[in-house]
Amino acid sequence: MKTITLNKPMGMLIDGEYVQTKKTIPVINPSNEEVIAEVPDASREDLDKAVAAAREAFPAWSSRPTEERAELLMKLADVIEKNKEELTELLMNENGKPLQASQAEMEDSIRWYRAIASQRLEEEILEDSEVHKVVLQYVPLGVVGAIVPWNYPMNLAAWKIAPALLTGNTLVVKPSPNTPLSTLRMAELAKDLFPKGVLNVISGGDDLGPWMTAHEGMDKISFTGSTATGKKVMKSASDNLKRTTLELGGNDAAIVLPDADPKQVVEGLFWAAFANTGQVCVDAKRLYIHEKMYDEVLEEMITYAKTIQVGDPSDPKTGLGPLQNKMQYDKVKELIKETKDSGARIAYEGEIPAGKGYYIPVTIVDNPPEDSRLVQEEPFGPIVPLLKYKDMDEAVQRANHTKYGLAGSVWGKDLELAYDVASRLETGTVWINESQVMQPDFPFGGHKESGIGVEHGKSGLAAFTNSRTVMIKKK
Template identity: 35%
Template sequence: MSTTPWTPANIIGGERRTPSGEVLDLVSPVTGEVYGHMGVSTAEDVDAAFAAASAAFPGWRGTTPAKRQLALFRLADALEEHAEEFADLESQDTGKPRATLVADEIDQSVDQLRFFAGAARDLDGRAAAEYAEGFTSYVRREPIGVVAQVTPWNYPLNMAIWKIAPAIAAGNTVVLKPSETTPQTTVRLAEIAAGILPPGVLNVVLGDRATGAALVDHPTPQLVAITGSVRAGMQVAESAARQLKRVHLELGGKAPALVFADAELDAAVPGIVEAAFFNAGQDCTAATRVLVHASRHDELVDRLVAHAAAHARTGTPDDPDAFFGPLNNGDQLARVEGFIKRLPPHARVATGGSRQGDTGFFFPATIVTGVRQDDEIVQQEVFGPVLTVQAFETEAEALALANGVPYALAASVWTTDHARALRFSRDLDFGCVWINAHIPFVSDMPHGGFKHSGYGKDLSVYGFEDYTRLKHVMASLA
């Protein structure tokens, strides 16, 4: 992995511009040491980015879908060509295992760009017809305009693609702020895009929470889209409401995995362990709560602990046996440690539970049993490699426990009873339900939740349509 210092900069109007605010340290989650620096964008930087996006919008809106598609295909090809470079940058920012990053994330980002390139030429609309005597009506699906976007640190490149690709495919222009701890792949993507897209179509501004607030509060964007915490989503929704902006929120999760007495544990155990601890559990769809029939509780706990010990080790990016890397930053490590320290007396840590080593932000795979439904660790998102286990006796109890949290993003059902699987896929109050699996997703299907997990969809044609608006045109035949 390259260790050459590289200072990311804003990309505004297709050009690198140094942010005009204070300079922040980029801290390695592997070592806890500074490996680079990043400037913070001020209100003036944000103004410049939105001015560039506004100037570019009329021309990009007028570009044919075929030309937008071609541009996204070229960007996908360029990302694929630079896959190893992007994996190096992503691993440096996040500490993720380097050996699997291309297959796990870079290739997915390439596929998502290509999906939305295809979607650019496949907008649906109601047929033109005479719905009133003497008039022909038809519907135009148009780009919204300038879009503001904020992405998180858990999947920096993937989350940027989820936001950028549908917005640009639909004919919008973008101002995006990546997380202040993981800026490199987003900036590099924008640098490459500057040679493919017209100036101002894609703009990236670096900064902290104040910079993100400046994006959201700015009068220019007509849509604000973020992936982040519930707290951040509420603040964005409140701010956007004052200017009647549209909002697209992909927020937290607290996904249950329901394991019934008839479940095939040979499939359920490795599936749940992978879904719980992949990316150090820093995934809003991660399996965080196992709900298991009481008759299989002890057996399942023993097997989960054994499988996690054998297959879910944390380690450095160059460790070939590491399944996941460190937590992203010191604040996140403290947050995860806090949940364990505050466990009530009736809870038991079956494995893990304390920081690993004194260098970097490593936390091992942790399984907690004996928890109750109103416990903090059951109700609140930990966003770390922590899995809780609860027992149930009846289907009704299992459903109540699963739905009894504020989040509603993802869930899974593990059973060999087909009718039960269908009932629970209907009754679970989550935006995605897997049956005998947990965590795989595809570009073609929508991703998004209900309740405190937000609203709006990423990926799929539904995610594409979120970046469009509808206009009715009615023409007199007289």
């Protein structure tokens, strides 16, 4: 894969100006481990400037009609679409996501801005009698800090930017230091689109996130990342009672019913587990297969896995790329080694390209113990256990026996049974005969330690507001 060469240093967008810093952070292409760019490492002073700019811009921005804010979000989508080839190339090189998947993420982010721009959070009349009227209003919070992860940098930024701006808030956005390029370039392209200070995008290392969550000038933190980090965000934000939306980790279970056709469900199951090389919070991390069809499903899964090419993201034939960063690469390698050392049977271990790059082979494990790390933890990589079960009560009990509760899926022909099973899963989202279907108007959030709050739809918009009840005595 040919590494891109950036013609100029990347900068940050603060108060309508694109600025650089003396201290920088290298960005590494995970497919070949080459440094492809240097990006600013924001100081605490840089953050203070961004928050102050957002605070100053808030009164005028929040006072603008919703229609005007929506129109600017539509224009942002147009800017991304006009420059989507450049942004897709940046995304593919910084993230390691294959070309088609990078293109799909860019299209999704464009679609998200436009869809959210069309949504409205209208005030509600709760009572209107001859003597009394009660109105429920939704008012913006103020300055929102958006902390975006490295697995879907453009799309998950849109999940935060669009509803926050539409509801009248101003923003300070921090992309992951592993994948800041596409977001910083988007900010540069949109520099003159919004009033100064409305949208600020800053990059930085491990200190920047905690500075944001503790900053007294922030009114809300919208965070997507691990459960461990989410707990730290919540603790830090509690100092001044910041609002928080936390979309955190998952250990999602897929349950295959006894009547499922292995040949029909295997493709959906494979991508439910291995999409984005296993680096999706809602990837299926545990596949529970009824014992009467377990062997056939395992065989079909291996047969399908052999058709998927792992390698150069720029090759149109590539289905899965590398892991995004060395830290995650080392974690998954260690987990695979521990799984092998434990005596668990590796049913399939695929091929990876020779040379550099954070590549891990597609790995399928045959019925490991329920208390193994592979089953109990979130691998966030291309390794998945297939597990036998005898009856539905057992499958549901095992699926729910986790601190996580993000999503899950059920696969089978009997839709009534599938719906019954889905209704018993302790998760925020359950798919039946599909996986990872997300839409701007479908609420998404986790149960248990998979998060707090909801994104998307009316609930997602409301999460960026405070409610205000106005009561009028007419007589």
